[in-house]
Amino acid sequence: MKRRKYSTSFQPLIYKGIANIIRIFLKKLYKLEVKGIENIPLYGPVIIAPNHRSSLDVLAIAVSLPRPIKALGKIERFQYPLLGRFARFLGGIPVNREHADLSAVKGGIEALKRGEVLLVFPEGTRLRMEKKEVKPKRGIGYFAAKMKVPVIPTAIIGADRIWPPEKKVPSLRGKIKVIFLQPVYYEGEPDRAKEEEFTNNIMKQIEAVLRRESLNYEEN
Template sequence: MTQTRQKPKGERGKGGYDFIRNGIDDYPLPARLVYNFVAFVLWLFSSIVWPTRFERLDELVDHVRERGTVIVMNHTSMVEPVVFIVGLWRRHVRVRPIYKVEFEKIGPAKWLFRRMGGIPVDRGSADLKALKAARDALGRGECVLIYPEGTRIKNDDQPIKVHGGFAMIAQMGKSDVTPTAVVGAADPYKTRPTHRRKPRIRCGRPISFTELDGTNRKEKLAEMERVAMERVYALRDELRHDYPGLW
């Protein structure tokens, strides 16, 4: 009697394979080939066009060997998620970026983003599917990359509204939050050719819930969001000081 192959979780049904709920290393072989090919091409391209200097990245890699972390970063350009994700890909760390579901209105973007590990989120609702996907990713040892500012910040005069939720993901995944900052990925003052950006990315120390003030879950979540973003901006300001002229 022929044995029927059991399909992986999320593969059944009208929508086909569920890239959101399954681990990157568990993707079907064709999808893994696409993932690694695209990551290699982006790494090669960014190494030439956007040469990036990482600081304290080895500490982050060592930290996530057994369990993932929620990485929060300031957002100035579409350059920084590319160079950051492929930088960690080269160190065999899988990063799942959270992105706005509006991007999925663009067919090719939806096809590619999901195969590159992206998790779409509807910020206007309690998106339980995205929360659970991010929680499961952390449990597998993947990192979840979130830009709490929600949009690219183009200059220091632009109002910033920090979107919460990353602390809840970390708590659901029994993980921590790692503040990270970038400068040099954007050039709002047009001081150099835009095709020759030189990003500088600095990773901070992971923040555990156990070190935070608060007597209940709600207070702990609010304190994590406050402390994490405070440290993101502190790292950003340090980078600006260390690399004058980079924004």
């Protein structure tokens, strides 16, 4: 499918306006808290790598960052005529998970070459509550090895309790916290095994924070 190009000046204005509205909503309803924002570079390419357990994850990341994002997402969400086009307009990059999607890979690389923020979920899909772990996909390691850009491991806490994949609508109660960890860099030449190990290490950092924060969440 041919990508439609939008005005580079008009798009950020719409994105910022929508992000501001959603940010107010998440802060008021779910007491959105953001930590580690100082770890996000204000300029240049960067990959945001969060856990993915909720339909709220993309929104939580988008409104927590000081910069617009380009997000890789499953192609099914882009197949609705109006919503799909709007998602692309706001920076969505569709991914066909049935096979190696070279178009999505190209879209991610182009975004990084332009110095943008690329959102990639290591787990590749939303995990259900009963499935606590899944083997991370290689994507983050591939992009990091090819482009030599910083990767920010990111933990999203609480969103899975509010709107897990099992539910069609979100709960109106709960808290969301987003924690951006220090940037990590891929070292050496591109190598499939090393890229997989790099991604696994990113996920281990995130899981460590999730375990720690889940205890605090229970106590509160």
